[in-house]
Every structure is written in structure tokens, then in C-alpha cells.
Amino acid sequence: MRTKKLLLLFLIVPLFAFTAHKYYLSLTQIEYNSKNKSVEVIINVFIDDIETALTKIHDKKFELDTEKEFADIDTYFFDYLKKNVKFKLDGKAYDYSYIGKEYDGDVVFFYLEIKNVPALKEIEINNTILLKHFPEQQNLVKSKVNKKYKSLLLTKKEQTGTLKY
């Protein structure tokens, strides 16, 4: 009973933020480029949320998309992504390279590329973006591989999912 009450309060506090975007969502778009034999990944997250996460993790103030943004911010982003987004393609773990980021309004887009993928039938994705800092976070994954569209939704409960083509 007591437990419930206090935990509830954690849950309620974010609901009371009345004008912030109020839904916690990231979108990962995956596309297999059969010509280049590469997997192209675009991830977008709310700037506010990733800023909060980085500030808590590194215990220093991140001011993204401002003049005060750290010059080596891309290192922090790539490091965060490497820890929170992992791919297995046809059962084998792959690393990706960080092409860059792009701010658009209250959202930041990350561009990632996995090279040397001769064919692709199955993607396993482990996505824990912002789950630690926002219990309501939902990470949506959409993909287009071999002209097939597949999507899945990852949450705190289900952090890994598989897409088959």
C-alpha cells in the first residue's frame, strides 16, 4: 500500500507537466540499401529528453542546440547510442558508424550506418533509449527491407525485438 503510493507519485509527476511534449517517444527508421549493401538508420528523439539523460549520466549541464553546446557533443551522442541501440543482423552483431546529427525544432535526428551487409533477412534490435530516465518512454522502430515494411514498439518491458523479412 505504502509502496504503491510513493511509486504512484513518481508516475504522476510527469503527467502534471502540462505543456511539455508530454509523450515520450523515439522513432528509429531502418532501411536496407541493397545497392550499397548497407543498413541506413535514422533515430529521432526529443532534444529535451536526451539533454536530461546526458545531464544525469555525466553529471554536467548539457545545453544542446545552443551556443553552449559542447564542441565534442557528437562523441557523447555516439557513446550514448552505442550503449543503447544494438543491432544483430541475421544473428550476427554489427557495429555502426555515426554519420551525424541534425536538429529540427524540438527533435534531434541521428544518422547511423551499418556497412558490408550483403543480404538481410532478419534484424534484432535492442533499444533502451531514454528508458532509464523516462519510465513511460516508447521506442518505435520502423523498417523497410527488401520492399517489405515491418515495425515494432519497444518499451521498458520489451527492450529487444526481431523483425523478419
Added chain:
Amino acid sequence: MKKIGLLVLSLVFVAASSFAQEKKTQQGHTNQNKFKQLKDVLATPTSQRTASGAPGKKYTQQKVDYVMDIVLDDDKETITGSETITYHNNSEDELAYLWLQLDQNMRAADSKTPDINPNRIPKGLSKDRYDKTYEEQPFDGGFKIMSVTNVDGSNLSHTINQTMMRINLAKPLGAGESFQFKIKWWYKINNHRTQGGRSGFEHFPDGNNNYVIAQFFPRLCVYDNVEGWQNDQFWGRSEFALEFGDYTVNITTPDDHMLGATGRLMNESEVLTKTQLRRLAQAKKSYKDPVVIHTQEEATKIEKSRSKKTKTWKFFAENVRDYAFATSRKFIWDGMAVDINGKTVMAYSYYSREANSLYGDHSTRAAAQTLKTYSKYTFDYPYHKAISVDGQMGMEYPMIAFNPGRPNADGTYTDRMKYRMLGTTIHEVGHNFFPMIVNSDERQWTWMDEGLNSFVQMLAMRDYEKDYPLGRGLPKNIVPYMSGDQSRIAPIMSKGDNVYSFGANAYAKPATALWILRETIMGHELFDHAFRTYSQRWMFKHPTPADFFRSMEDASAMDLDWFWRGWFYTTDVTDIGIKNVKKFYAKPGSDRVDFVEDTTEGASFKKGKGANSKYFYEVTFDKPGGLVMPIIIEFTYKDGTKGRKTYPAQIWRLNDKEVTKAIHSDKEIINITVDPDLETADVDMTNNSWPKKQDNKFGKFKNKVKG
């Protein structure tokens, strides 16, 4: 002769085909057309709520007047009140009982709110949080009702059901009659920064508390002809509606507090210093910049000591639906005059030094702009003031709103900090219009005030700064939500307590829907007139969704039932694409013109001999999305110029999946794009162009990075 032959032939075919199907009995279906009228969904019009969406001749509304003495005890962090309530039964019904809302009981020790929320054992907790969760007694912030009495002091029978209290009347209250009774109560104030809530105090390391007090007294529920008593329990999320009435309120605080509240301050000379009164008079003439009435230096000096004396602030508020106040010895106070169509209204802010310079720079100005913009799109703001308080949340009450946002310790702030604070301030002050005046039932229909308000908020933000970076409400920004997992999406026409992604459901999506109506479907002139009509019809009244839907159509001559049905009653998405394009050229002969298809690959054109100068295209649009929307297309001609064409949503009325249009052009078309400006919240842009776009977002970005 030829024609008759054809007719006979087609009759033969019809007969043959019906003969062939005779063995298979076809099943019928109900009307599933997306343009079907909402008549059987909306409530039947009455003489209280008319078919035009306006209140009818027999529309009635209850009135409730309050006289309250409130005492805030800063040492004990408690609030005590005694209220005399006069309930006017203006309805034609006899009432056997009255219902009051006891919102604070949501934080009572025996509240059922925690019980309806599933939870798990966490992986770990901070020591502090662990102690609070597992070791300490739960906080009891519920109402302690000391007495409920008749005016003669005799006990009045009452029953409490969680957050609702029923007054059991000795004899029914007849139509047109009034009933007066008294309630005495107190409760322990919650720390809203650590315990959450829309009311409470914020504790500072210097020992001071900023109090933002609301939903703090037993308040009458709305009684109307739609729901009877609006006595749905308060679970903590979905807000409320209240009756209008007059409030006479005396608030006793420590002598050194600065206080802002709903209503007119009746004893200015008793509670304000001569200097403050002089500066207040200046502020009332200052239309350009805020005037600081109680300065940071003065507040900083006061907050270092604690007066043992008290003072009483006396207010009178006419025709308001609620009451709230904010008080602290830390508060700085500024204000400026706002010209609303020749009438002067005051915009004020109360904030602690921790909120400066952000609040000093923007709070009062944002409140002033909100009053101006909202008055332009609805009605002239009828109250004499609007306050923005550094309350570090986002919550609204009549004439007063509690807002978030603080600068860095050195007073500097980033653009994002500024816009976050501005966005909420405009939103909460904007709530003075919806629902403080256009008084819809938020517990049942959150979107009616949150959605409408989030929409007008966008217009006010653009008026505050021409290039204000809009986020929520723009069609492209609702796409991630609308294209998400359908099992976690509910229609807008859902009760706020019962939906996932509350913010997207009740704020963002309806705001986007209205934005699209104004920008894409109706146009500014028709929309603005209809929206103003709705607002003015229902100011100081209780509208329902049907009143809004009907007013918007009635005042604009636009049948929007398809739009309400799709956007408000379903979770369908917009997805319109170009399925294929056929190219033709025309060959004029002596008495007729023949069209010849050009099968050249892609957009390039190869006309045959004898073709005239025109270009013809047969474009087939498909609609994988369930929503019906206009088809907005942009043509790019070979010479680099562009053209536009919009087909109204009604193009889908006979075929909801696919339509074909013939297009003729004097110039060769090299590209056709659907929804080029992202104004319809199309969830999949990959099927929106012809020829299909080769380079994707990823490729484009990669090329850009490479330089």
C-alpha cells in the same frame, strides 16, 4: 441508333451478371461511408442545446456563491477554511441532494488513486526514495471536514464517497430556489515539488515556502441537463468543471507575504505599502513594459526574516468558476496594462528571485500577449486581470496560472529554456478563455479545453514572436504519435483518465486537427468566424462536444462531419499516395480529338506526330490511410516553375481507396508531389511523389555531411 444498341447490350449484361450471382445471396451492410452524417452519434438537439450548436431558449445554469475565510499557517504548512455557500437552483428540476468535489482527498491516506495504477518492484532506489517509499508513513493530505451545517448552526446530513461529498437536503430544493450552508475544513499542504500535485508549496533551502494554492476548498459540482451531476471521481489526472458564481474571500497570511489571487483586491491600502500603491498606479498606465511593483531587492530583504504577525487580504470575484491564490515572502511582483479593444486589463506576475531574469523578461509580457491574441480569436477578455505565477508546474485557475521555468543560477537562460517557459505561460494564461470562461467538462472531454487552448496557444506564440519555433500542434509533429502502435492510441473522443499518451491524445492531436481545419480545410476567414461564434455562444456556459462540432459547421456552411468522425472519433491516419501516372497527348482530327498514351518511362514525354501543344496526365491516387483528407498536389514543370491544385476531401466520397483525376497542362510536368508542405499529417511520405523519389532522407544527409 447506335446509343440504343449500346443500352440494349448493357441491359443484357446486367441481366446476365445478376443471373450468374443468383445462387450466392449477397449480404447487406450498414452505412460505412466516411461522409455519413453524425446525426446518430450526437445528442438530439433540444430547446436547451439547439441543432445550430447554440444554447437554446430554455438553457439554464446553476449559480453558486461562496463567502470564505481562509487561514494559511506557514509554520505548520496547513490551510484552514470556513465557507458559506449559496446554491441557486436555476434548473427546472427539483434536487434531492447536492454534490461537492473534495479534490484534496486524492492525497488522503486512504486514497484509491494509487490502487488503480499497476506497479512493480524497481531495480533499485536512492536511499532517500527508499525510505520515503518503504519506511515512512504515507502523507495524508486529505480534507479534514470539521463541520457541515445549516446557516442556523445545526448539523447538515452529508455522505463522503472518496473525492465527492453529497449534501442530503432535508427537503428537495425546488426550481428557482436557493439553499445556503456552511463547511469548515482544514488540510495539510503537500510539497508539490517532491509529492506532485497542482497545488501545494515549494520549499527553498533558505527556509521559505512559495505557496500555490488551488482546488483547496469543497466546491460544488456542475449540474446540467447533459449528465445530471458531474460527479465523476477525481483520480488525479483529469481536471474538472465548476459552476460560475461570486466569491468573497478573505485570506490571512503571514504579514510579510506578497499574495496574488483571483478577484479584485478590496483592501489595497491595508495590505500594500504606499510605495507599492504608487508603483501599481504607474503599472496601470504602462502599456509597453511591465513596471516592478515589489522589487527583487525588497523581496530578498524580506525573505531573510519571518514575521509573526498576520494580515488579511480581502477579495471579491464576480462571475468566476473557481478560486486560487499564490503567496510567499519571496515574491517579486510586476505588472503592465493591456489594451483590449479600448478596455484596460492588467497582466501581473509573481515570482521568486530564483525565477528572475526569465520571469522579469517574459512572464508578464507573455500574459499580456495571451490576453490580446485570445481576445482577437474569441471574445474580449472580460476580467480585469490575469496573473502568471512562478509556481513550477503548469496549472490554470480564473485570473491566475502557475507556470514552470527557471533560469540558470546566474540568471542566464537558453532559448530552449525561454521557449519552454513561454509555451506553458501562454498555455496556462490562455486557459482563462478555455475552460475558465468557455466552461466545458474537462474530466469527461479533456480535449475541449486542452485541445482548443493548445491550438490558440500556437497563434499567441506566433504573435509573441514572429518566428516563434512552433512544436506541438504542427501536423508533421503529430505523425510519430498517430503512426504509433494502434493498441496504445485512443480516439480524441475518449475520457482523459483512460488513455495512453494523454498529452498527445488530448492536447496535441486536437490542436493539430484545428490547425488543419484553419490552414487547410476551411481557411482563416471561415474558421475564425466559426470559432469565434462558438466561443461567444458558450462564454460563461457549459458546452459539450456536439455544441462545438455543430457551431463550427453552422457558422461556416461547411459539412465537417467527415472531419470530426475521422479525427475525433477514430484513430485513423492520413496516408495518401500516387499509385500511378499515365501520360497522354492529344491528336486533333477534323471532327474529333484522339488521346494517345505515351508509354515512355518515367516523367519524360515523347509526343507522336500530329500532337497538339498540351500535355495530359491521368493520375491515380491511392489512400492506404483511413482518414479522408483533401489531396493537395504540387506540379513541377520542366521549366522549373511550379503549380498547385487541391481536391476537396469529398473526392473520396464514392471510393475510399482510390481515385483517378485527369489533368491537362500547357507545360510538361516533371514531378507531382502530394502534400508538399506537410499540412495533412501524412504518415508515410515515401508514396507521395511521382516519379518516386530516389534519394532518401539518409542519402541526402550523408551527401550534405560529406560536403
